[in-house]
Amino acid sequence: MEKIVYAISFLLSSANYVVNLSIPLYLIYKFSAPPFILGVAGFSGNFAYTLFTYLFYRLKHKIHFPHFIIASILISFAYFLLPFIPSYFLFFFILFLNGIFYSRFWPSIQYFFSSNPINTDKYNLSWSSGVILGIFISGYLFKLNVIFPFFAGSFFAFLGFLLGKINCKNFKKYYEKLPEKIYIGKKLDLETKRIMFLNFINFFCIGGVFFLFPKLAKSISYSPSLISNIMTSLFLIRFFMFYILSKIRFEIKDDFFLIYLFDFITLLFTGIFKKPFLHLIFISILGITSAFSFRITLIKVIEKGYSTELNESIIGIGFFTGSLIVGILSQIFGIFKGFIISGFMVLFISGFMELFFKNDNN
Structure with missing residues (x-):
């Protein structure tokens, strides 16, 4: 069954990213969407994802059924509907619903590994390779026809549903035997808070780049396929970093200043440079930082018995605040300055929080 879980994770992450990269391009193509609207698009689904993963965490919801099977078919239906939506409002509403569907999918998949956290390394490789496929083909499909992605x-997503449905009985039996979550009433320790905040910052940067970089790139005449290639480089680097990190063992350092500095550099130079090669280099840096933060956070959360829903809600907050804030700043100051200001914001907030955590520890 483990291989089936890896396959479903691969398929759904492919589905997610072949569509997500096309959403900004589609909104620009169909509605001539300004930066703020692109930010709202990123906000809609990710806000729903964050809200409902957090609600399930607060409700101390226990996963004794593989909800990812039902979620897969609902996600498939939502993606099929999107290109036929005639207005912003309905488009964002479908994205919001899809965020709810994903809020059941990913925590349910991750719960499969609750009895063996180290196997999350193979899980990370499976979903991150799906991201690469989705991103890579997105621009080419969009170039052929805007509705193909x-x-x-x-x-x-439908293939993922079929795999889950065929093996549904086996999954039900497996999930019923998994141990109860032990996080109920458990307060987060300082180490977990720090790595969760690091993960938040990295996904804040990815959210901003993912939803607003296509607008910046279109303003300097990058083609859809070039945009998808640049974004593919980010996730390709992340995949290889997941592989490298799975082969080595290391201790968490006293601070994450270097990682925060890389995040700052990515946003800063994305807004400064106007050359494809330079954008490829600096955006790819996020692949290194996000692989590190996601891996250590997921493993620590499962090992310490905390909720994967809480971890996923932190990721969702990063995604939707990143897309929304970079979108608002780009609307006010222009797309290039929006990225630059966001970079300084990340550097300032990260530095402040590192000092806060150190003082809290003392």
Whole structure:
């Protein structure tokens, strides 16, 4: 069954990213969407994802059924509908619903590993390789026809549903035997808070880049396929970093200043440079930082008995605040300055929080 879980994770992450990269391009193409609207697009689904993963965490919801099976078919249907939506409002509403569906999918998948956290390394490789495929084909499909990425996403999600449905009985039995979550009433320790905040910052940067970089790139005449290639480089680097990190053992250092500095450099130079090669280099840095933060956070959360829903809600907050804040700043100051200001914001907030955690520890 483990291989089935890896396959479903691969398919749904492919579905997610073949569509997500196309959403900004589609909104620009169909509605001539300004930066603020692109930020709202990123906000809609990620806000729903964050809200409902957190609600399930607060409700101390126990996963004794593989909800990812039902979620997969609902995600497939949502992606199929998106290109036929005639207005912003309905488009964002479908994205919001899809965020709810994903809030059941990923925590349910991750709960599979609750009895063996180290196997999350293979899980990380499976979903991150799906991201690479989705990002890579997105621009090419969009170039052929603007609705093809949505149909591809729907198809991938449907395949994930079929795999889950075929093995549904086995999954039910397996999930019923998994141990009860032990996080109930458990207060987060300082180490977990620090790595969760690090993960938040990295996904804040990815959210901003993912939803607003296509607008910046279109303003300097990058083609959809070039945009997808640049974004693919980020996730390709992340995949290789997941592999490297799975082969080494290391201790968490006293601070994460170097990682925060890399995040700052990425946003700063994305807003300064106007050359594809330079954008590829600096955006790819996020692949290194996000692989590190996601891996250590997921393993620590499962090892210490905390909720994967809480971890996923932190990731969702990063995604939707990143897309929304970079979108608002870009609307006010222009797309290039929006990235630059966001970079300084990340540097300032990260530095402040590191000092806060150190004082809290003392």
